[in-house]
Amino acid sequence: MASLAPANGIHVGGRWEAGELGTYDVDDPADKAVLAAVANAGAAQATAAVDAAEAAAAEWAATSPRRRSEILHRVFELMHRDADDLAALICAENGKSATDARAEVGYAAEFFRWFAEEAVRIDGSYGSAPAGGVRTVVTRRPVGIAALVTPWNFPAAMATRKIAPALAAGCTVVLKPAAETPLTALAVARLLAEAGVPAGVVNVVPTTEPEEVVGTWLADPRVRKVSFTGSTGVGRHLLRQAADRVLNASMELGGNAPFIVTEDADVAAAVEGAMIAKFRGGGQACTAANRLYVHADVAEEFTRLLAERVNALVVGRGADASTQIGPLINERAVHRVAGLVDDAVAGGARVVAQAELPADLSGYFFAPTVLADVVPDARVVQEEIFAPVAPIVTWTDEAELLALVNESEMGLAGYLYSGDLKRALQLAERIDSGMIGINRGLVSDPAAPFGGFKQSGLGREGAHEGIEEYQETQYFSVDWS
Incomplete structure (x- = not known):
């Protein structure tokens, strides 16, 4: 220094x-x-x-x-x-x-x-x-x-x-x-x-x-x-x-990246991708998965597996070798994300996972959290979270899903897990995002054109x-x- x-x-x-x-x-x-x-x-x-x-x-x-x-x-x-x-x-x-x-x-x-x-x-x-x-x-x-x-x-x-x-x-x-x-x-x-x-x-x-x-x-x-x-x-x-x-x-x-899981997706792989897309950098990335749309047929399994992974996350100082999730950038960010979670719970969402925050932490930490039963118009879905919080919305109808995904004024990144590559590509072509990860939780690459649609x-x-x-x-x- x-x-x-x-x-x-x-x-x-x-x-x-x-x-x-x-x-x-x-x-x-x-x-x-x-x-x-x-x-x-x-x-x-x-x-x-x-x-x-x-x-x-x-x-x-x-x-x-x-x-x-x-x-x-x-x-x-x-x-x-x-x-x-x-x-x-x-x-x-x-x-x-x-x-x-x-x-x-x-x-x-x-x-x-x-x-x-x-x-x-x-x-x-x-x-x-x-x-x-x-x-x-x-x-x-x-x-x-x-x-x-x-x-x-x-x-x-x-x-x-x-x-x-x-x-x-x-x-x-x-x-x-x-x-x-x-x-x-x-x-x-x-x-x-x-x-x-x-x-x-x-x-x-x-x-x-x-x-x-x-x-x-x-x-x-x-x-x-x-x-x-x-x-x-x-x-x-x-x-x-x-x-x-x-x-x-x-x-x-800004971004408001959807993370879509279809009914025929490899659920374990989708959970692994969600851990990367949502929790890399503590969720403080414009490409972070912001709203998780999981088909009703696999929602229970996906939520259970994701909750297990998030509950096990180690929160602490970035310099500590065991740390997986560090702090948010400032106190304002902590208060903002707490408000988003409280609003979602007041609207009927359930906290199904929350990693442990060690008692000796004094910085700007927020516990990695998974929310289930989130309504599509909740603030935590509509606004960019920029924190380690994963709200899960279930879906059954593809047309309704696409309407929810594309109603956002943002269109930077998106993620899509499906067992049928042809269907995944056809869905991806209908998503208003500049970058879409198909069966992977990363989109950034110096050799690829990084950027988005709309605002x-x-x-x-x-x-x-x-x-x-x-x-x-x-x-x-x-x-x-």
């Missing part, structure tokens, strides 16, 4: 600086202890970050794709070298278990490897105009300075999922990590510099004043891209600001589409008469 020098945690133009607003405390959600005092940036340092990105932009855009690729691949190697330290940082400031933190580091590093490969495969085209006499040359160029805004729930992966494609495309960036989890971003910034990323190409600006910092960026005509991951409410606000300058915007917003966002991250988000298409119409 001390090696990060977080009190000088503003990274601008290759220099580490104190914050113009002083420092702010970052807490460990497992025990509420102060981890570090972190530099707190304001509008002036937000502008300085853009100055640095602008100064580095032309040279980085002109750097050969091969060289950019080599640097990105080196970052991938360094993240694996420092995987234990990075995972420990994530455990400390985010609270997730050591197993989940280590998995996040591996996932985060993969974005540098994937986009190192994409950097040398930026395509274009050449062709004849149909009317003749003209040749058309299509090429791609970096969109320009990109403002990146990341959330607290995946402090490494959400940063690398944006930084890697931006750098591969030839863009320079300014990054605002979540105020709750800035330390991981500072560690990644140091690895980027060690790998050979030139000064000013990546600038990191922690702050407790996000509207001031991000607002400064969105109003600056030199910034040509904004990429945000977070709540739909904040995304709407940023889109309104971006509209004033017709700014290129990518938004990865879950705009654009895609990862895959070939990920680099296109940081490019402009340009074509030359060449006289050939």
Whole structure:
């Protein structure tokens, strides 16, 4: 922790600086202890970050794709070298278990490897105009300075999922990590510099004043891209600001993922998938299974098996080797999820499982919970939970199921367990979600296009589409008469 020098945690133009607003405390959600005092940036340092990105932009855009690729691949190697330290940082400031933190580091590093490969495969085209006499040359160029805004729930992966494609495309960036989890971003910034990323190409600006910092960026005509991951409410606000300058915007917003189990599903496999989709990271993921729709024919067996697994979960500090579920991010999150569970029970739901909370825990913990007999319009079904609570709704009619699934204004991820692959695919095609896990509890992959439908966002991250988000298409119409 001390090696990060977080009190000088503003990274601008290759220099580490104190914050113009002083420092702010970052807490460990497992025990509420102060981890570090972190530099707190304001509008002036937000502008300085853009100055640095602008100064580095032309040279980085002109750097050969091969060289950019080599640097990105080196970052991938360094993240694996420092995987234990990075995972420990994530455990400390985010609270997730050591197993989940280590998995996040591996996932985060993969974005540098994937986009190192994409950097040398930026395509274009050449062709004849149909009317003749003209040749058309299509090429791609970096969109320009990109403002990146990341959330607290995946402090490494959400940063690398944006930084890697931006750098591969030839863009320079300014990054605002979540105020709750800035330390991981500072560690990644140091690895980027060690790998050979030139000064000013990546600038990191922690702050407790996000509207001031991000607002400064969105109003600056030199910034040509904004990429945000977070709540739909904040995304709407940023889109309104971006509209004033017709700014290129990518938004990865909220989710309300359905988890569907059909009557012919392998119930044991479905329970295993639910444990991953619902409880990975303590349920604090936009892709987390939010509402479990289980066919009435298998609901009793599914509920019993899931309850057994959840009752056995070990809750504790993320750094403890035995911990499976860590704390929520803050006290507000605990009160909110408690309200959702109380509301569901008042509406007729039953608590059929609840893991033990050790008496010596002093942080922001909530016991992993399974709810049965949940009505479809309960708040715990309609709202994004972002906690280790699994509400089970039973169903019998497929048309009614699809109506319930698709009535949400969100459409990020979904999960579907069925014994008939053809039926599963046919159902999946009728679900309004950008990503659907079929007979598996994970959908995220750097090689796949991550993103959603409806109010879950705009654009895609990862895959070939990920680099296109940081490019402009340009074509030359060449006289050939």
